[in-house]
Amino acid sequence: MRIGKLNISWERLRNGDILNYDQRQLTADWSNGGNLKLALENPVLSTLINIRADYLSQFNFFEVNDDGEKVDNSDFNRLIENPNPYQSKQDFLKQLEWYILCYGWVYQRPYGATGMGTDYLYNLSTPDITFDKDLTRSLIQKRSDVKELGKLSFNYRDLDTDINMELKDVIQFFDVSNGLNGNPFTSPSRVTSIRKQIDNTSAAADAQNIMIKTVGREMIFKEKQSNSMDSAMPLANGDKEDMERKFQRYGAQTGRNRTVILNKEMGWKSMHVPHSDLGFEEIMALNSNLMGQALQVPNAVYKAYMQGDTFENQSQGLLGFLQGTMQARANDIANTWSSYFGVKIKASIEHLPIMSKVEDIKIDRVLKISQAFRNLTQGGLTSEQANKYMQENGLTTIEDEQ
Numbered sequence: 566m567r568i569g570k571l572n573i574s575w576e577r578l579r580n581g582d583i584l585n586y587d588q589r590q591l592t593a594d595w596s597n598g599g600n601l602k603l604a605l606e607n608p609v610l611s612t613l614i615n616i617r618a619d620y621l622s623q624f625n626f627f628e629v630n631d632d633g634e635k636v637d638n639s640d641f642n643r644l645i646e647n648p649n650p651y652q653s654k655q656d657f658l659k660q661l662e663w664y665i666l667c668y669g670w671v672y673q674r675p676y677g678a679t680g681m682g683t684d685y686l687y688n689l690s691t692p693d694i695t696f697d698k699d700l701t702r703s704l705i706q707k708r709s710d711v712k713e714l715g716k717l718s719f720n721y722r723d724l725d726t727d728i729n730m731e732l733k734d735v736i737q738f739f740d741v742s743n744g745l746n747g748n749p750f751t752s753p754s755r756v757t758s759i760r761k762q763i764d765n766t767s768a769a770a771d772a773q774n775i776m777i778k779t780v781g782r783e784m785i786f787k788e789k790q791s792n793s794m795d796s797a798m799p800l801a802n803g804d805k806e807d808m809e810r811k812f813q814r815y816g817a818q819t820g821r822n823r824t825v826i827l828n829k830e831m832g833w834k835s836m837h838v839p840h841s842d843l844g845f846e847e848i849m850a851l852n853s854n855l856m857g858q859a860l861q862v863p864n865a866v867y868k869a870y871m872q873g874d875t876f877e878n879q880s881q882g883l884l885g886f887l888q889g890t891m892q893a894r895a896n897d898i899a900n901t902w903s904s905y906f907g908v909k910i911k912a913s914i915e916h917l918p919i920m921s922k923v924e925d926i927k928i929d930r931v932l933k934i935s936q937a938f939r940n941l942t943q944g945g946l947t948s949e950q951a952n953k954y955m956q957e958n959g960l961t962t963i964e965d966e967q
Contacts, residue, residue, distance in 0.1 A: 599692050600667040600756045609766045609853045610756070613860045616870050617894070618662040620887060622655040624895045626902070629911045640683075641908055648686040660688050661898070665740045666860065668692070669754035673736040674721075675905075683906075689735070693722040696750075717750075736905045738898065759859045762852040769848045861890045887914055 604610045628639040636642070648657040664671040668691035677684035696719045705711055714732070721728045732750065737743070739752035746753050756763075857867050865882040895912035903910045914920060934955075941951035 600754055601663070601692075603763060604663075604667055604756065607763050607767050608770060609849070609856055610759075610763055612871065613857055613862050613867065614663055614666050616862050616866065617666065617860065617891065618659040620891050621662045621894060622658040623914065623917060624658070624891070625913045625916060626895070626899055626910055627913075628908050630909070633911070635911075636908075639908075641902070641906055641910065644683055644686060650685070657686070657688065661738070662894070664688055664691055665738055667754060667756055669740045669752040669756075670743065670750075671738045673738070674730065674734070675736065689721055695720045695722075736901060738901060755859055759856050762855045762859075765852045766849055766856070769845050769852075773845050862886070883919060887917075887919070 604614055626645050628636040628641045630636055645657075646654050648654060652660070661671060661673075671691060672689045672694065674687050674689055675683040675685070676687070705714075716731070718729055718731045721730055737750065741752050741755060743749050743752045853867065854864055857864055863882045863886055866886050869883065892912070892914070895914075899910040899912040937955065938948075938951055941954060942948060946954065
């Protein structure tokens with residue numbers, strides 16, 4: 566469809582929502598609530614985002630000096646512990662991660678004096694942001710163009726009030742990378758890439774729900790007698806409707822009867838199909854794994870989270886997830902805050918109980934290396950020869966560990 570100078574394509578979804586594609590942008594605009602609504606209604610996607618949001622909320626963010634030491638009585642530290650009157654630090658960080666993953670980009674609005682005189686900090690709802698004009702920009706070629714960027718503004722819908730804000734007054738966060746959709750001030754959402762997997766898991770959940778509701782349903786029919794040469798007689802007038810009405814009281818659900826007693830010669834056939842025969846579990850597992858890969862949540866972490874395991878009981882995979890995926894996210898947030906507030910911010914999870922395992926692993930590694938080195942020297946090699954042997958065979962030496 567062409568509207569003015571724009572080519573607009575659209576698709577109507579199963580639930581009636583209309584998914585619009587503006588060819589100037591690669592991101593999808595979900596007309597009825599957006600990706601956030603989609604995530605909240607899908608049990609797999611909601612869990613995956615919750616995993617990331619929960620772990621991000623447990624990071625400590627604090628100002629450090631040039632030596633990397635925590636700064637006492639820091640304005641930033643006070644701000645992040647109580648970002649605004651409505652949210653704790655944990656709630657604020659969870660909301661930030663939800664918005665970044667669902668929408669691909671988030672703006673934060675500080676209120677108060679510029680810089681560290683900030684009193685409050687809010688995550689702006691991305692769907693409530695509209696730009697006054699097309700913000701697709703060409704390459705910056707001269708300094709005057711940079712000054713023009715600071716004058717760009719957008720409109721924010723706060724309940725029933727429209728607020729005009731300048732880009733220089735907000736803190737910008739991007740998930741994948743800004744500019745991939747042609748607009749350097751927004752970013753695509755990775756949720757768009759797994760829309761089919763989201764639909765698959767939603768369809769499987771809907772089908773399971775239907776099966777659960779219909780468990781215990783049977784088919785009743787007039788049966789031919791084994792000693793009769795005649796075909797079965799049809800039900801008398803009104804019998805079919807009468808039996809259908811009565812059988813609404815039977816089934817496996819709460820409040821329904823399981824036992825049927827008839828005073829007529831009738832045949833019976835169960836309409837129940839075992840869930841295992843329909844492959845729901847395989848569909849959910851396959852698509853959940855693909856969705857987890859897109860959101861960089863390992864399958865082992867997903868399963869442990871679903872089972873409610875504590876930090877201490879979770880696998881080595883969680884350490885890799887925290888030190889890799891989540892530390893990278895936290896570092897990006899810390900660096901963005903550092904640029905805006907003009908102070909050095911650090912993100913740390915060293916306080917979490919599971920991080921003590923890191924030190925245990927290091928100690929165990931050093932002990933094993935020391936034992937290997939000792940075995941080589943006791944076998945007749947000099948220290949220099951032992952180190953050379955270990956290096957040539959791809960083994961870490963004591964010197965490397967130090």
